[in-house]
Amino acid sequence: MGGNGTGEDMGTGASGDPDAGALFQQAAVASVWYRQGRPPREVAFQDIPRILAERQGLLWVGLKEPAPELLQRLGADLGLSQRAIEEIIAPHRRPKIVEFEQLTLVVAITVEVDNLKPMFGDTQILIGKGYLLTIRRGATSTHRELRALLESSPEFLGRGSDYVASALLDLLVDRYVAALTKLEAIVEGVEQHLLLRGFRESDIRRLYRQRRDLLRIHTAIAPMVEICRRLSRVDMRNIDADSRGYFGEVADRVQRVVEFTSSLREALAFAFEASLMIGQSQQTDTTRKLAAWAAILAVPTAVAGIYGMNFAHMPELEWVYGYPAVLGVTFTICAVLYRKFKKAGWL
Numbered sequence: 634m635g636g637n638g639t640g641e642d643m644g645t646g647a648s649g650d651p652d653a654g655a656l657f658q659q660a661a662v663a664s665v666w667y668r669q670g671r672p673p674r675e676v677a678f679q680d681i682p683r684i685l686a687e688r689q690g691l692l693w694v695g696l697k698e699p700a701p702e703l704l705q706r707l708g709a710d711l712g713l714s715q716r717a718i719e720e721i722i723a724p725h726r727r728p729k730i731v732e733f734e735q736l737t738l739v740v741a742i743t744v745e746v747d748n749l750k751p752m753f754g755d756t757q758i759l760i761g762k763g764y765l766l767t768i769r770r771g772a773t774s775t776h777r778e779l780r781a782l783l784e785s786s787p788e789f790l791g792r793g794s795d796y797v798a799s800a801l802l803d804l805l806v807d808r809y810v811a812a813l814t815k816l817e818a819i820v821e822g823v824e825q826h827l828l829l830r831g832f833r834e835s836d837i838r839r840l841y842r843q844r845r846d847l848l849r850i851h852t853a854i855a856p857m858v859e860i861c862r863r864l865s866r867v868d869m870r871n872i873d874a875d876s877r878g879y880f881g882e883v884a885d886r887v888q889r890v891v892e893f894t895s896s897l898r899e900a901l902a903f904a905f906e907a908s909l910m911i912g913q914s915q916q917t918d919t920t921r922k923l924a925a926w927a928a929i930l931a932v933p934t935a936v937a938g939i940y941g942m943n944f945a946h947m948p949e950l951e952w953v954y955g956y957p958a959v960l961g962v963t964f965t966i967c968a969v970l971y972r973k974f975k976k977a978g979w980l
Contacts, residue, residue, distance in 0.1 A: 654679065656702060657678040658678075660699035665693055676694075681711075685711070688762070689763075691793065704721050708721060726755075730860045732871075734870070735761060736760060736761040737760045737871040739798065741755065742857075743771070746816060750846065751850055754771025756769050757770075758798050760871045765794040778804070795876040796876045799880050799882075813894060837905075840905055844898055847897050851894045862880075864877065928974070936959060
């Protein structure tokens, strides 16, 4: 479902600007007017002011990577202040909420995983009386499933743009969970890898990148908790009291996602610490074995060193059983040492 009007409609903007309609056609994912008891109707760019003036139903305009010129024109048609338009045009790297007289702006950071790496974008949600404007930048996932729910549930339409905004934030939380679920599988693989094989230099670099990615996700998601709680508790012009409870539920879900992110970071830290301890234990065991064998081999080395001095007066040199006696004593001492070290667990 796209925001395409007829070719004649899309050729000119609301003030006869031929470029505005073309820019809207390029950026509009959907521009639909929802009314109870009537089928959804696609709305062309120049019809937006007239639809809003009727104050019936809900107009949802979804844009993807819109040009600043289009947002400037659309903001003027919506009656927004220049400060609000500048805020909408500006890029955002952190979640935020700004309330203007005509609308409430909510900025949410989107998180998606591609090739085992997180990708970040932002979705601006403009909540106004009778309309909802969503602007996606850097996000590939659409809002089609929520639109389908909106079209199939008549009672959904009567709750206003603020309720739809809460459902949209809830959808974004679902995608947070989906992204972290993919990363959870990676974390579990890293845990098994480190515990079974130990770590190497390349493993440490990989572990650092994964912890850094999780930290970036945590930084992007965590502010959403306070934003949703503010929407649920603070009296705002464009948020009805009946819809505040839904934002509170979204805040609880985001809080659980934040805790999930922290648990994954801790799991990587614990896996590294456990692998490091296993490596130290193996190194200590090897050191003990080397020390035990060194003590055993020191006995024949000492005997060989004594008889290698070539003293002239050594009585046992004239004794017939001197050679086998020395070998027997040496072997006996080595056997006793081996037994003691074996019993101590060093061998």
